Amino acid sequence: MNDDLGIYQVLAPSGELVRDLPPELDDDLLTRMYRWMVLTRTLDARMVSLQRQGRIAFYGPITGQEAATVASGLAAGESDWIVPALREGVLALVRGLPLVKALAQFIGNSLDDCRGRQMPCHASFAGKQFVSMSSCIASQIPHAVGIAMAARIRREHAVVLGYLGDGATSEPDFHAGLNFAGVFRAPVVLICQNNQWAISVPVAHQTASETIAMKGRAYGVPSVRVDGNDALAVHTATRRAVERARKGDGPTFLELLTYRVGGHTTADDPTRYRDETEVATWRARDPIKRLRDFLEQRGIWSSEQETMLNEQLQAEISAAVEEAEKAPPPSPSSLFDDVYHDVPRHLRDQREEMRRFIDG
Numbered sequence: 001m002n003d004d005l006g007i008y009q010v011l012a013p014s015g016e017l018v019r020d021l022p023p024e025l026d027d028d029l030l031t032r033m034y035r036w037m038v039l040t041r042t043l044d045a046r047m048v049s050l051q052r053q054g055r056i057a058f059y060g061p062i063t064g065q066e067a068a069t070v071a072s073g074l075a076a077g078e079s080d081w082i083v084p085a086l087r088e089g090v091l092a093l094v095r096g097l098p099l100v101k102a103l104a105q106f107i108g109n110s111l112d113d114c115r116g117r118q119m120p121c122h123a124s125f126a127g128k129q130f131v132s133m134s135s136c137i138a139s140q141i142p143h144a145v146g147i148a149m150a151a152r153i154r155r156e157h158a159v160v161l162g163y164l165g166d167g168a169t170s171e172p173d174f175h176a177g178l179n180f181a182g183v184f185r186a187p188v189v190l191i192c193q194n195n196q197w198a199i200s201v202p203v204a205h206q207t208a209s210e211t212i213a214m215k216g217r218a219y220g221v222p223s224v225r226v227d228g229n230d231a232l233a234v235h236t237a238t239r240r241a242v243e244r245a246r247k248g249d250g251p252t253f254l255e256l257l258t259y260r261v262g263g264h265t266t267a268d269d270p271t272r273y274r275d276e277t278e279v280a281t282w283r284a285r286d287p288i289k290r291l292r293d294f295l296e297q298r299g300i301w302s303s304e305q306e307t308m309l310n311e312q313l314q315a316e317i318s319a320a321v322e323e324a325e326k327a328p329p330p331s332p333s334s335l336f337d338d339v340y341h342d343v344p345r346h347l348r349d350q351r352e353e354m355r356r357f358i359d360g
């Protein structure tokens with residue numbers, strides 16, 4: 001793999017290997033990766049349905065981007081940082097966030113560690129190096145580079161995965177962050193999920209550049225274009241980049257070519273601005289089917305296992321939804337928590353006033 005800006009692929013759309021299987025992709029990792037990808041899609045369908053029923057307010061689907069999201073995230077070590085953009089919430093689950101907690105965040109109730117103060121569908125996992133998701137496009141890039149620099153100064157040997165979308169590449173933060181990373185050789189991997197759309201703006205209107213990856217190269221950051229629907233290529237490219245960063249060889253920029261099959265969020269209707277034949281073309285490049293075909297050819301996955309997995313995931317999600325929905329809303333007085341260690345007098349007064357008002 002080098003930065004010649006050709007598209008790096010390990011698994012052809014047929015599910016056949018186009019190069020030797022990298023040794024770290026053993027059967028255990030392959031099936032783990034597949035399970036997380038199926039969970040991501042299953043959860044997506046259930047969350048969109050819950051939103052339509054008015055049980056959660058808002059959701060941003062990942063469907064179509066499961067390989068780009070899961071396979072890159074699984075390349076990080078436990079103490080490496082993840083700075084997610086809009087589509088990587090499932091990596092908090094990969095890091096160990098209980099599903100009930102994630103759902104409580106979507107609902108914004110008292111089980112939610114953010115106590116309903118974050119946007120819905122914006123996971124965070126404090127203490128596990130998973131930074132709270134931010135809707136501010138491209139803010140992830142300076143954050144990721146800054147965290148990487150801090151880790152280096154503290155000699156922690158942690159690497160940072162910083163995510164962004166194709167739309168983020170038009171923001172000043174993208175350029176400032178990449179430039180800084182290039183000059184100071186920050187131990188960071190910047191991962192652009194080029195899903196072809198930024199809400200209703202197609203990538204051809206985002207940039208006149210031939211590729212997004214070449215922008216990284218312009219900042220002196222080795223850059224690789226990767227088939228983002230090929231889980232094995234995504235994982236391998238990310239892993240190599242993590243290893244480079246850990247050795248002190250500096251940053252890498254990855255452009256993962258993928259597609260946002262669903263709406264931008266549940267507040268969007270993509271049929272208003274894009275052609276369904278384009279969606280059908282990308283559906284035919286389904287990253288989950290490609291990996292499943294490969295696992296079956298390898299003899300490590302069967303239709304019985306697929307049925308069991310689907311049943312298990314449906315049951316797991318149903319149980320988690322039921323439990324999360326039982327939790328009451330955050331208490332009104334929690335509004336005053338978490339900002340000041342010693343709550344100042346004027347806020348203590350307001351808290352008392354609110355309590356008196358509630359108690360009638």
Ligand SMILES: Cc1ncc(C[n+]2csc(CCOP(=O)(O)OP(=O)(O)O)c2C)c(N)n1
Nearest residue numbers: 086135136137165166167168195197198199
């Ligand atoms: C700084 C900023 N500008 C505009 C928006 C509104 N906005 C939300 S998502 C989005 C598009 C993001 O596209 P992209 O970076 O390609 O990510 P994707 O949604 O495709 O994952 C925009 C413009 C925002 N959240 N933040």
Ligand SMILES: [Mg+2]
Nearest residue numbers: 165166197198
């Ligand atoms: Mg996009």
